[in-house]
Amino acid sequence: LAKTTQPISMDSYEGQEVNITCSHNNIATNDYITWYQQFPSQGPRFIIQGYKTKVTNEVASLFIPADRKSSTLSLPRVSLSDTAVYYCLVGGGYQKVTFGTGTKLQVIP
Amino acid sequence: NAGVTQTPKFRVLKTGQSMTLLCAQDMNHEYMYWYRQDPGMGLRLIHYSVGEGTTAKGEVPDGYNVSRLKKQNFLLGLESAAPSQTSVYFCASSYPSGRVNTGELFFGEGSRLTVL
Secondary structure, rough: OOOOOOEEEEEEEEOOOEEEEOOOOOOOOOOOOEEEEOOOOOEEEEEEEEEEEEEEOOOOOOEEOOOOOEEEEEEOOOOOOHHHEEEEEEEOOOOOOOOHHHHHHEEEO | OOOOEOOOOEEEEEOOOOEEEEEEOOOOOEEEEEEEOOOOOEEEEEEEOOOOOOEEEEOOOOEEEOOOOOEEEEEEOOOOOOOHHHHEEEEEEEEEEEEEOOOOOOOOEEEEEEEE
């Protein structure tokens, strides 16, 4: 899997849009970009996945530039319940799936 | 569907004891994984399996053994527990048989293991 780099932590006020960027300079042609969310004492859960351009679902948007060397997870109007760790994963084949350290998002009232 | 179920959810062991963690999934997934997560850290892959009867080493396999005798079950064994193995263990599965593999992982609720 391609190595990823994310900020260790971020703070945001409630109601703001939060953008978390992940760098993956070694991304391969057939790699997808996947983001997971993990609440304390729970296993991670899938948020969104994309290959290029923009993907949007009911939870988040994922922006991927043309060179695909980075991606940005966008969370609109965050609430306290969005406080969690967010992981960016890059790969294809999905056999040996490894996680980085993730980004700890703290939403402030 | 129950999804991914881990047993036990909590366990306290003494150094040198052995135990087995059981992971069961009812989604007919081909791939299964065991991760450990230490306080304030990300998940580290211990072992994984890409099909019944197959296993492979992850990032931190030492001190652990695994078996996948049945497609729906993935067992993680500690033959001689050490305090360094105190952690929360997560099982995950992916790739529904006969469907496109999107790579989406489904996790269990975790098993908290303390080795004294």
